[in-house]
Amino acid sequence: MExxxxxxxxxxxxxxxxxPHIWCPGCGLGIVLNAFLHAIEELKIDLDKLAxxxxxxxxxxxxxxxxxxxxxxxxxxxxxxxxxxxxxxxEMKVVVISGDGDLFAxxxxxxxxxxxxxxxxxxIGVNNYNYGMTGGQLGPTTPLGARxxxxxxxNIEHPFNLCHVAHAAGAVYVARWTVLHAVRLKxxxxxxxxxxxxxxxxxxxxxxxxxxxxNKMPDALDExxxxxxxxxxxxxxxxxxxxxxxxxxxxxxxxxxIEKPTFNDAxxxxxxxxxxx
Amino acid sequence: MKNKGEVKFxxxxxxxxxxxxxxxxxxxxxxxxxxxxxxxxxxALRLPQEDGVFIQMEDEIASIAALIGASWGGxxxxxxxxxxxxxxxxxxxxxxxxxxxxxxxxxxxxxxxxTGMPTLVGQGDVMQARWGSHGDYETIVISPSSxxxxxxxxxxxxxxxxxxxxxxxxxxDECVAHMYERVVVPPKEEIExxxxxxxxxxxxEYMPFxxxxxxxxxxxxGMGYRVHVTGLTHNEKGYPMTTSPEVQEWMVRHxxxxxxxxxxxxxxxxxxxxxxxxxxxxxxxxxxxxxxxAVKMARRHRIxxxxxxxxxxxxxxxxxxDNIADSVKKILVAEINYGQVKLxxxxxxxxxxxxELIPKFGGEPHKPFEIYEKIKEVKNGN
Numbered sequence: 001m002e003x004x005x006x007x008x009x010x011x012x013x014x015x016x017x018x019x020p021h022i023w024c025p026g027c028g029l030g031i032v033l034n035a036f037l038h039a040i041e042e043l044k045i046d047l048d049k050l051a052x053x054x055x056x057x058x059x060x061x062x063x064x065x066x067x068x069x070x071x072x073x074x075x076x077x078x079x080x081x082x083x084x085x086x087x088x089x090x091e092m093k094v095v096v097i098s099g100d101g102d103l104f105a106x107x108x109x110x111x112x113x114x115x116x117x118x119x120x121x122x123x124i125g126v127n128n129y130n131y132g133m134t135g136g137q138l139g140p141t142t143p144l145g146a147r148x149x150x151x152x153x154x155n156i157e158h159p160f161n162l163c164h165v166a167h168a169a170g171a172v173y174v175a176r177w178t179v180l181h182a183v184r185l186k187x188x189x190x191x192x193x194x195x196x197x198x199x200x201x202x203x204x205x206x207x208x209x210x211x212x213x214x215n216k217m218p219d220a221l222d223e224x225x226x227x228x229x230x231x232x233x234x235x236x237x238x239x240x241x242x243x244x245x246x247x248x249x250x251x252x253x254x255x256x257x258i259e260k261p262t263f264n265d266a267x268x269x270x271x272x273x274x275x276x277x
Numbered sequence: 278m279k280n281k282g283e284v285k286f287x288x289x290x291x292x293x294x295x296x297x298x299x300x301x302x303x304x305x306x307x308x309x310x311x312x313x314x315x316x317x318x319x320x321a322l323r324l325p326q327e328d329g330v331f332i333q334m335e336d337e338i339a340s341i342a343a344l345i346g347a348s349w350g351g352x353x354x355x356x357x358x359x360x361x362x363x364x365x366x367x368x369x370x371x372x373x374x375x376x377x378x379x380x381x382x383x384x385x386x387x388x389x390x391x392t393g394m395p396t397l398v399g400q401g402d403v404m405q406a407r408w409g410s411h412g413d414y415e416t417i418v419i420s421p422s423s424x425x426x427x428x429x430x431x432x433x434x435x436x437x438x439x440x441x442x443x444x445x446x447x448x449x450d451e452c453v454a455h456m457y458e459r460v461v462v463p464p465k466e467e468i469e470x471x472x473x474x475x476x477x478x479x480x481x482e483y484m485p486f487x488x489x490x491x492x493x494x495x496x497x498x499g500m501g502y503r504v505h506v507t508g509l510t511h512n513e514k515g516y517p518m519t520t521s522p523e524v525q526e527w528m529v530r531h532x533x534x535x536x537x538x539x540x541x542x543x544x545x546x547x548x549x550x551x552x553x554x555x556x557x558x559x560x561x562x563x564x565x566x567x568x569x570x571a572v573k574m575a576r577r578h579r580i581x582x583x584x585x586x587x588x589x590x591x592x593x594x595x596x597x598x599d600n601i602a603d604s605v606k607k608i609l610v611a612e613i614n615y616g617q618v619k620l621x622x623x624x625x626x627x628x629x630x631x632x633e634l635i636p637k638f639g640g641e642p643h644k645p646f647e648i649y650e651k652i653k654e655v656k657n658g659n
């Protein structure tokens with residue numbers, strides 16, 4: 001059967017031959033991808049000078065759909081890969097898009113050190129509270145009490161507050177949105193892309209298939225409704241006060257926006273100094 | 278001995294670092310580990326002078342990941358490590374092999390297993406250098422026996438990495454890395470440096486993983502080719518094909534065969550007194566120096582011994598040994614481990630001659646007379 005579809009205005013940003021994507025119905029990743037592509041469009045970023053790096057997992061597949069230099073690396077290692085890429089080729093705008101498990105469990109160490117060094121990259125961390133691709137196991141952000149396939153009696157671990165981690169580690173830009181806040185998310189991505197240094201955006205995303213249905217939100221709309229009823233925008237709040245708990249309010253907004261010399265600047269400065277001698 | 282060029286008094290570590298810079302290395306990421314830290318320290322000093330980037334990462338996993346990123350960023354990149362750090366790098370060595378990413382890992386071997394004897398020499402990482410990551414892939418492994426060779430061969434390591442788009446492991450050892458000797462640095466114009474093959478077709482025609490004579494031209498970030506690179510099983514376009522048996526077979530055969538097919542070209546072996554040898558000693562790295570002295574002792578006592586020194590260990594020169602097995606009565610393999618290269622030699626001679634190991638334990642190199650004693654014992658047993 002032949003399908004005659006007219007071209008979508010965003011097609012140029014996607015590898016059309018890679019669509020359809022692998023994500024489940026109701027998954028929040030489509031909204032994240034959409035917000036990212038619109039941010040690129042509005043900023044008129046040259047696709048030839050943009051590199052997207054991701055790790056492993058559902059979010060890790062984003063890199064493969066974007067029509068730019070894109071790198072799907074090993075589990076947890078997107079950030080050090082991006083670090084090497086950015087340092088070797090400073091002209092590139094380098095964005096890491098990966099999931100909570102990839103960035104904060106197996107790759108947690110790299111996240112804090114890249115933030116500490118203030119590597120000039122943007123990290124978009126999609127937080128769906130669980131390991132979706134492997135079947136819904138406990139992740140580093142799974143709220144206390146939540147049911148996952150490896151916490152059948154409810155989670156007994158304290159989760160990370162990702163924005164607090166990013167802030168404490170030294171990120172110059174920290175924001176959190178849910179996939180309900182599509183436009184605010186896009187605007188935040190634009191700010192982060194324009195920011196020099198290590199910028200971080202947490203996106204709370206629905207995962208009805210492996211998380212929602214085990215936690216009384218079997219439908220993506222249930223999760224969206226929850227975000228609408230429970231998210232509160234508090235710009236500039238100390239991220240330490242923005243913990244996420246089951247059934248409680250989700251604090252969103254831009255928490256951190258500061259200036260700090262980047263590692264890349266320091267490297268260039270060092271080269272100049274050493275060469276003078 | 279080389280004479281033309283500038284004479285330096287360098288240890289093996291400095292020679293590796295300077296050789297890397299001469300080969301065009303402008304990115305180094307590493308993590309401190311004995312006895313390999315000297316290379317990182319020297320690179321930290323030298324790279325900024327050469328407009329290069331040095332970064333100390335948070336661990337060895339990050340170091341190798343940064344190397345792969347830097348290589349896709351267009352740089353020639355190196356790291357240095359020792360056994361435990363090398364173990365941590367293995368998953369990403371698989372990524373480098375699967376994504377055909379050129380890079381060089383200088384591995385200064387110490388005595389293992391585990392934390393082992395950090396300050397003392399070992400040669401126990403031969404198999405890890407070949408088989409450390411999961412799945413089928415190939416690497417190239419080079420072993421120097423002196424500071425001069427550390428300089429010369431690390432340049433070759435970079436050249437082979439670019440030529441075959443493969444991670445190359447520069448497998449040295451604590452002794453060679455710490456040993457100071459005369460190193461002659463040839464004039465820049467006499468150093469052969471291989472540059473990365475870049476595509477010259479328009480982006481819409483470019484197939485990033487489709488080999489032309491074994492190797493696909495490599496489009497790095499920012500060249501406008503918008504390449505997708507993944508560790509998933511991928512086709513010539515670079516797209517994941519995770520359920521296609523045909524693509525998996527094609528990819529695995531390609532990343533292995535491009536090295537296997539070219540083994541004779543990659544092979545680098547030095548023979549010493551092998552012309553009429555009845556007993557051949559096989560050795561590499563620091564051990565080859567003791568073995569050479571042992572061969573000289575044997576010759577003084579009219580024993581027809583010779584040395585086969587492996588400057589490349591992987592891909593293993595199987596046809597070479599199959600051939601040599603026809604002319605020698607006995608092969609002795611001296612290595613600072615409990616038998617690794619010995620297994621490969623044994624496999625390669627197809628039972629035509631007997632192969633025996635001269636192992637060494639305790640974190641020190643063989644003494645020449647220990648190897649000589651073994652030669653004598655074998656001779657008397659004949």
